[in-house]
Amino acid sequence: MSRKRQREEDLNSNETPHTSATPPLQMSIFKAAPFSDDLEAVAERKRCDYSLRISYKMAKSGKVTRPIRVYADGIYDLFHQGHARQLMQAKNVFPNVYLIVGVCNDSLTHSKKGRTVMTELERYEGVRHCRYVDEVVRDAPWELDDDFLEKHKIDFVAHDEIPYMTEDGTDVYARLKAKGMFVATERTEGVSTSDIVARIVRDYDIYVRRNLARGYSAKDLNVSFLNEKKFRLQNKMDELKDKGKRVMENIGEKKVDMIQKWEEKSRDFIDAFLLLFGREGRLSHIWNEGKGRLMQALSPPASPHRDGSPTSSTSNHDGDDLASPPPPKAGRFEFSPVSSKRNMQCTSSTAEEYSDDEDDERQSK
Secondary structure (H helix, E strand, O other): OOHHHHHHHHHHHHHHHHHHHOOOOOOOOOOOOOEOOOHHHHHHHHHOOOOOOOOHHHHHHOOOOOOEEEEEEEOOOOOOHHHHHHHHHHHOOOOOEEEEEEEOOHHHHHHHOOOOOOOHHHHHHHHHOOOOOOEEEEOOOOOOOHHHHHHHOOOEEEEEOOOOEOOOOOEOOHHHHHHOOEEEEOOOOOOOHHHHHHHHHHOHHHHHHHHHHOOOOHHHHOOOHHHHHHHHHHHHHHHHHHHHHHHHHHHHHHHHHHHHHHHHHHHHHHHHHHHHHOOOOHHHHHHHHHHHHHHHHHOOOOOOOOOOOHHHHHHHHHOOOOOOOOOOOOOOOOOOHHHHHHHHHHHHHHHHHHHHHHHHHHHHO
16 A cells, blocks of 8 residues: 555544534524424324423433423514524423423403404414424413323423413412522513514504504594694695605715816806996997987988088187077967056057157148
């Protein structure tokens, strides 16, 4: 055997333990958990040797030859991360756990805890699609008796440590705690079904407006006609506000470009303005021309001069542009009876005087 082949075999022998120590890749779950009466769950239950009772110490050691069947129950309304974390803790409380989850029906839940948001079928489906769940028990009882534990071959029950009181004032899980079949899980602070319902009630108007905008009718939401109109008006106002915000954002983005373009074009704007409205601009020139033509049209032409007139020589010396002054206007005389009577007397007296003079001249001749 050559040294090269022997070296390759040594390398392969050294790599083999390393690959075997690597944990296998866990594949994702591709189907929902079965119900307790499905064939798959029944077959798993038959394979379990329940005659071998497992203590808490044995379960923690990890040396049990069969899966440890852990049971967790609840309402699981509005299934949220608090529920999922509780089931995750139950799944990992021991090594090799087969997790069974019981869900109470509507009639029992409404009598014990009040009305739920989701129906029992919706709650069943929500739980069986959780990745930590191996089996779902429908119509789970409020209190667990020995017959139920024997039927489903339950080794341990997982729940939080807060006591759940019965009508006679005892803890539902007191007997299981005494038998050593109870394992505690921790609640997730800050999240619960009651908290989610309180948020919806607190922001009722917001969620009604949301569903109206998504096509729900006022009848579907149990809203009056006036409230429907009010909520729809508020939706329209919000839409206008959003449009205004988007417009302002677009203006803010284009503001720099607009300023740069304005600086580039401002010189052209100023030149064009001065060309039109400046002292030597086109509009001033057009106004002066129009004004001159209007004055020529309104002023009368000068009268022509005759040759040989006394003013012709002066007009030649003074220039052709000078015109002779117009003749004075005759004065106006007011007519009154007194003045007419005086005029007649004066006329008669002068006539008499004139006649006496003529007679004297005739006699002297």
